[in-house]
Amino acid sequence: MLINGVPWFDDRGRTVNAHGACLLEENGRYYLFGEYKSDDENRFAGFSCYSSPDLVNWRFERIVLPPQAGGLMGPGRIGERVKVMKCPSTGTYVMYMHSDDLHYTDPHICVATSETIDGEYTFAGPLTFQGEPIHRWDLGSFQDDDGTGYLLIHEGDIYRLSQDYLVAEEQVARQIARGGESPAMLKHDGTYFLMFSHKTSWESNDNFHLSAPALEGPWTYQGVFAPDGSLTCNSQCTFAFTLRTGSGPVHMYMGDRWSFPRQASAATYVWLPLHAENDRLSIPQYWGAWDPATGRPAELMGNEAGLDFSSDEPGQGIDIPFTGTRVALIGQSRPDGSYARVEITDANGAAVTSGYVTFYSKVPDHGYRYVSPSLPAGDFVLTISVLGEPSEWSNKHGERFGSVGTRLSLDRVLVIE
Numbered sequence: 202m203l204i205n206g207v208p209w210f211d212d213r214g215r216t217v218n219a220h221g222a223c224l225l226e227e228n229g230r231y232y233l234f235g236e237y238k239s240d241d242e243n244r245f246a247g248f249s250c251y252s253s254p255d256l257v258n259w260r261f262e263r264i265v266l267p268p269q270a271g272g273l274m275g276p277g278r279i280g281e282r283v284k285v286m287k288c289p290s291t292g293t294y295v296m297y298m299h300s301d302d303l304h305y306t307d308p309h310i311c312v313a314t315s316e317t318i319d320g321e322y323t324f325a326g327p328l329t330f331q332g333e334p335i336h337r338w339d340l341g342s343f344q345d346d347d348g349t350g351y352l353l354i355h356e357g358d359i360y361r362l363s364q365d366y367l368v369a370e371e372q373v374a375r376q377i378a379r380g381g382e383s384p385a386m387l388k389h390d391g392t393y394f395l396m397f398s399h400k401t402s403w404e405s406n407d408n409f410h411l412s413a414p415a416l417e418g419p420w421t422y423q424g425v426f427a428p429d430g431s432l433t434c435n436s437q438c439t440f441a442f443t444l445r446t447g448s449g450p451v452h453m454y455m456g457d458r459w460s461f462p463r464q465a466s467a468a469t470y471v472w473l474p475l476h477a478e479n480d481r482l483s484i485p486q487y488w489g490a491w492d493p494a495t496g497r498p499a500e501l502m503g504n505e506a507g508l509d510f511s512s513d514e515p516g517q518g519i520d521i522p523f524t525g526t527r528v529a530l531i532g533q534s535r536p537d538g539s540y541a542r543v544e545i546t547d548a549n550g551a552a553v554t555s556g557y558v559t560f561y562s563k564v565p566d567h568g569y570r571y572v573s574p575s576l577p578a579g580d581f582v583l584t585i586s587v588l589g590e591p592s593e594w595s596n597k598h599g600e601r602f603g604s605v606g607t608r609l610s611l612d613r614v615l616v617i618e
């Protein structure tokens with residue numbers, strides 16, 4: 202099952218590190234592309250590609266676009282919001298990205314290409330419109346049923362791409378979503394839906410959407426699509442994907458639950474079915490876990506025990522011995538919550554996995570906070586402790602965001618046999 206808001210682990214036992222992502226399906230496999238984040242800075246560290254047969258088990262393919270030796274994706278740059286589409290007329294995979302300096306004052310939309318889905322991609326430089334680079338930042342991509350490719354831009358600009366996808370050829374919509382970032386589009390029964398976040402840096406906000414009968418419009422503002430005040434289930438939209446399930450197509454919202462500065466370890470994914478009805482999208486309810494094969498909610502099954510641990514003292518923690526193959530921790534994330542260090546050791550005292558999770562969210566949430574990778578059945582001890590470091594950052598105007606404490610609070614443990 203797909204578990205929201207906890208780190209996912211790949212075939213190497215490392216976190217699935219693909220943020221601001223997009224998803225493609227090819228020959229029965231899903232390919233996830235995203236920002237390969239680090240735990241201490243925001244510099245471009247590459248775009249990653251992972252693949253999966255089921256959206257649950259992920260294989261690391263490679264860094265499909267590594268930092269370049271120089272130029273727009275070279276040293277001293279950031280790289281964000283990678284989007285990939287296969288161009289139907291050339292068969293080439295085309296990658297779009299936001300390139301910028303470390304202060305976000307030199308935005309460019311750039312392009313790279315590859316003959317294979319999993320790269321490596323060759324960086325081509327800025328994407329142009331009427332011969333000029335596009336100096337914008339957050340972007341999304343959309344491929345219409347007839348194969349035409351579109352580039353979506355913050356504030357609600359939409360460009361139609363050339364037949365080879367390498368140039369922006371026509372601007373089909375302009376400023377239809379003032380103040381909107383992280384655009385993501387889907388089509389349902391001939392209606393186009395466009396989602397955006399507001400501008401709160403790595404903090405979540407109540408994302409909104411618009412709908413239209415054609416890409417040129419008219420676009421109608423449709424308000425929030427997740428429960429109002431949930432800050433989009435504490436996430437920011439990045440992409441929409443239509444899954445084929447046993448009971449028909451299911452549109453899926455894909456969002457980021459960012460965690461600055463420890464994004465590689467503790468930023469997570471929130472993916473949920475999206476309902477389209479009467480020109481509106483909705484996520485009626487947050488599901489901690491669900492099954493992408495059916496589009497229905499799910500729960501981890503195991504032996505549950507109560508736990509009562511809450512502390513904000515750096516280094517304070519709890520040891521949880523367990524026998525089984527997997528362990529999950531359930532607790533509260535809240536505005537004064539922050540990072541915890543998790544380590545699992547085997548019967549010989551050797552560490553089998555370790556990492557960081559976060560107990561921060563602006564809107565409190567009770568649910569899964571950590572779910573371990575699957576381990577060979579045995580006796581283990583999980584140790585979780587307060588890191589004592591808030592999850593905090595400033596936006597480009599110096600405004601402070603993030604946690605107001607360092608608390609870790611747990612109330613249940615679930616052991617899977």
Ligand code: GLA
Binds near residue numbers: 221339401403437
């Ligand atoms: C917003 C954007 C992200 C990133 C952060 C940086 O969340 O959507 O892509 O640029 O701001 O603060």
